[in-house]
Structures are given as structure tokens and as C-alpha cells.
Amino acid sequence: MADNHLGEFLRARRAALRPDEVGMVAYGVRRVAGLRREEVAVLAGVNADYYARLEQGRERRPSAQVLDALGRALRLDADAQAHLHRLAGTAPALPLGHTTDRVSPALRRLLDGHPGSPAYVVNRTLDVLAANALAETLHSPFEELDNLARMTFLDPAGRLFYTRWNWTAQAVVGHLREAAGHDPDSPRLGELVRTLSAHSADFTRLWNTHTVRGKTQEAKHFLHPDVGPLTLTYLALDVRDSPGQQLVVYQADPTGPDAEALTLLGALTRSAAL
Template sequence: MPDNQLGEFLRARRERLRPQDVGMASYGVRRVTGLRREEVAVLARVNPDYYARLEQGRERHPSPQVLDALCRALQLETDARTHLYQLAGTAPSDQFTHTTDHVSPALRQLMDGYPGAPAFVINRTLDILATNALADILYSPFEQADNLARMTFLDPAGRQFYPRWDWTAEATVVNLRQGAGLDPDNPRLRELVRTLTEHSADFTRLWNTHGVRGKTQDAKHLRHPDVGLLTLTYQAFDVRDAPGQQLVIYQAAPGSPSAHALNLLGSIHATWNQTQPYPR
């Protein structure tokens, strides 16, 4: 008899949840551990008989829409969700992935462990969620270092800070488009696009091209008023326990003028802190 890993997984996860965990009332003596099949079907908005067939192994190929609904009903975390999709023989839809703007203390500590490299965390809408000390001073020419798209298109400092402004503007928009595809109903995204469209003809023109691209490994060319031109490479890391967040770390080639400039920026930050805390 063929194994039934999909059904066994669904049943095991169902048994881990209690009615109160999912906001359901519980009446009388319960003869099952955790939720009943019918309760999961109600939460996922699928036919109870269909859900029963999934657990029993009589149905083995649910649609991505059904899988998304089951992930929500069973409150599956990222790894468990991916595993469910693998058992069903399909790829997960990134649109389901919940995002958070909370940056964990452990990640902040990791960023602060790179005093010689600007490091910051962004989300899919390019909001800057956290920075280390050197990223603070790197972005100090901007009125507010809050969102990379807003800084590029609406802050007067943007065109001076980015010597290759046209290239930066296009890269920013295609990155934002990618985030829109992953989370199209994000209210923060709609608000940001509306603001940028209202106030920037350049953004509107680029946004309407519908270009989509993730982050590349192209060097960043920046101009800081205190140290001049910098050429920096960077690495972007997905934050495993916070889907939608990326940790970005800039670095300069050892011994290069840009490395010297970053060291100088660090010294400026240290001098600043002797008189007043730098805003973060």
C-alpha cells in the first residue's frame, strides 16, 4: 500500500491545534486530539469530504489555492508550509508568506558586529527597518533614511548621493515591482506607490514599464558630502525567521580609497557620539 505522507502530516498538524488556538468555540466532550477534520475544513473553506480524502490519501494533489488555505488554517510556519507543498508535489506560492517589520534583537546584534561595514535591514517595500552605526552616517545626507524608493525619488539629496541616479532609479523600481508581485495586496506598498506616483514623474514613467528584477551584484556608486565618492559591493541575505526581510551589507575593497572613506565615516560617527547620540 502506498504511503500517505501528505495525509499523515495534515493529521499530525491538525492534532496540535485546539479550538481556542484558532478562535473556535468547543462544546461537549471531544473524542479527538486537537481539531476535528470538519473544523479544519471550515477554517480552510474547503469541502469536509474533500479534506477527509486528503487525510486518508484518496486525494493527493490539492491545488496551490487549497494548500494556501490549509497553511492558514493549520497555522503553519515557513518551514512547515514549504514541507506541505513538497509533499503535495508543487511549489509554494510566495504571495502567502507573511511579512513583519519587526527586526529581532539577535539580528540587530549581528549588524552591530560589523562596525566597518554599513549594514541595514529592508522589507519588500524597501522600507529601512534597522541600521547599524555606519549605515546611519552613510545615509546622513538624507532628510530621513526611511525608504530607499522615497529617498531616491523624493528626497533632494538623492540625485547628489547617487552619481548614477538614472541607473539607481531604474534598479529601485524593478526591485519594488518584484516585491509587488510577491505581496500585491500589501497596503504599505499601495500607499508608497501612490505617494511616489503623485510626486515623481520619473517614478511614474519607470513604474509603468513593469520591469521586474531582484537585487544584482553590481557595485554601488555613492557620493557622501563628507568623504566624496565611494564604490561599494554588497551582499543581501534573506532573513530566515522573518520572510520578506533582507539584511544588506556594504563593503569596500581592502586598501581602496573607498575603504579609507568608510573608515573616515566611522571616525566621524565616533566624533559625533562624543557630543550627542546619533539618531537611529
């Protein structure tokens, strides 16, 4: 049988919900965590047998209305709801041939033209395709600025550099799950997931939750060996002419100590270039 990405996602999200979280009374002995299939079906207003076929992969073409109802029943946020639609094939997607890991010369000039802000370009699997000098200095504790997921889970520097490591780890895995919704059979994603699963039990545990998360503008907290604690906000901007690429730009509060630390980091960057 073909891969059942939709069914796996539904099962994982069902397992993550308790009856009391959706206003239901628990009854009987539960063999597995979370809601029963019948309970999800009741909440979504669909036939229980039909929902079971969705999870089992025997039904693969639910309507957008059914997916919306399931999303409400499973308390999915906007990112997870969009992911659900992509897995079921009801969300418009760009042809896979339109994606590219090539960063345009104009975008590289933009990165280098803002030396006071760490900035880099990533693809959906969090490979760092290009970075300016300050971004490289910011991430200098790592062996290599190559893939944010590998750096988080497999590089020893990750747990020190990301002071909110658990939050960062959840966000990273959520981004990769979102990538799976765009292209579940991506060779690069499959290779990355296999590598991370083979070497990190934390990654495997988080990956199996099927939690989906897009990039936000929340602050990120770092500990850099040369400048100390550093809190930066960031913007993640889609690169319109290169679907799947995002430009990520970090900024510090201009009136606080983080701006001073970022300025010091910039001085170190310039010194290293001499």
C-alpha cells in the same frame, strides 16, 4: 473586474520589445510600440485568442508551461520570469501572515557587531527597518533613512548622493515590482506607489514599464559630502526566519581609496557618538 496584474505585466513587457529584437520582420502600420499580440503568441507557440484573453484578464490560470513559453517569447530574465509565475499563482508563496517588519534582537546585535561595514535591514517595499551607526552616517545627507524608494525619488539629496541616479532609480522600481509579485494587494506597497506617483514623473514612467529586478551584488556609487566619492559592493541576504526581510551589507575594496573613505566615515560616526 478584479485587478489584472498579470495582463498589465504582459502588455508592458510586450510593448518593450521590437520585432527585430526577436528576429521578426516589422510589417504594416503599428498603432502601439512593441510587438503585436499575435506576434507574442507565435513566438510562444500559443493560440492568439488565448493570449489575448490572458492580457485582458479573461483567462487567469495559465499553466506553468505556457508561462515559461511566454517568458522566453518576451525575453524575460530570471527575476522577471519568477515574477510572471507569481502573478499567475504558479509560484509557491509563503502565507502573508508570516511576513513581519519586526527585526529580531539577534539580527540587531549582528548589525551593531560589525561597525566597520554599513548594514541595514529592509522589507520588500524597501522600508529600512533597522540600521547600524555607519549605515546611518553613510545616508546622513538624506532627511531620514526610512525608505529607499522615497529617498531616491523624493528627497533632494538623492540625485546627488547616487551618482548613477538613473541606474539606482531603475533598480529601486524593479525591486518594488518584484514586491508586487509577492503581494499585489499590499496596502503598504499601494500607499508607497501612490505617493511616489503623485510627486515623481520619473517614478511613474519607470513603474509603467513593469521591469522586475532582484537585488544583485553590483557596485553602488555614492557621493558623500564629508568623504567624497565612494564605491561599495554589497551583499543582500534573505532573513530566513522573517520572510520578506533582507540584510544588506556594504563593503569596500580593502586595497583602494574607498576603504580609506569608509574608514574616515567610521571615524566621523564614532565622533558623533561622543
